[in-house]
Amino acid sequence: MSGKGSAYGQPAGDTDFRKKYDLEEYAAKAKEREAAEKEERKARWEAKMAGKKYYKPMDGTETLTTARSATQDFSKLVGTTTLVPAGAGVGKRGRGAGFYCEACDLTFKDNLQWVEHTNSMQHQRNIGATGEVRKATAEEVRARIEALWEREQQRKREEVVSLAQRLEVRKEEEAREREERRRKRKEAEERKRQEREAAMKIKTEYGDDVRIEGEHDEDDMMAAMGFTGFGTTAKK
Template identity: 50%
Template structure:
């Protein structure tokens, strides 16, 4: 008997000419189809309920697991510390970051003034870059009570009792004056350093 010839496309003998074709995993595709049908069923139910209420159904985009809700800023923007300071800018600052003003590290974006910077922090682009959704968490009664307790504690800590003892008041005043002198000294030294840098340039 003659030997079997190799098939077309270099297939093994006896295997036929269709061995090069892709074989599909039927169980995997059946599992995917079942999951898709379940998703369509849930979506159809939501669409039907929205129609009964007289609303239009919009399918929500998928969100990543590590996304966080939009929250209020817990700190103030420090603008006063930059008053009267000089900032050196690179000559070849490229891209959106121009190298001056208030810089957002998450977006690589700089703003020329504080109003523009605050608007940028509320923008959709910034929220998307920091990984926040545009949904705000609804507060329930327990959260409101906890917040009120926190604010009451903070107010109590801020209001210090009035000291009636003259010696203690004088000591406190001395400490405050020393701090003020130290701050003036620091500012004076900074001004001298900045003048020296400008003269070198």
């Protein structure tokens, strides 16, 4: 078998495994992109000279702006770690440390800036919205008011139920606390009664000379101070 042949009987080329590119197609795409960028730079310059802000022109495929159906939960990001590319901390352009908008390729350092950006015309144009809101009909307004009223009434009913439940739980806790205090008071009284009965029993068995704890403390203190008694002496 010849050294230039292949296992399939065909000569092997040096570039058979490489992907073929249509140079003319890529050149046309590059030319079109350059023309679009040049047109955008011109439009930006004209808007700046006129004292206006440049927005991406509409192509007719945009939709009306609608309210966000979900809220952004920023609290779940507390304590998390995000890997960012080198040099991402400079400027807003590109992905960096903070709140990243993929549609506009911008990063914001706090949630207030991010919310303001999502409401801006720049962001609305980049996500394919016109920035205009459809005017609601009278029927839609009434339906919306009724839905909000029903939701408010449901919230009040839930609050009343919750308040009643909390009051009931608090009553049960107070009853248990009173019962616990009553039990401890009875135990203390019973312990003191038993101590008195034990002391009286010892005094009965051994006589009056038996010293009971705390019984003669006052006499001992008077003797320590030098007072033996306050009796009177009779005159002759």
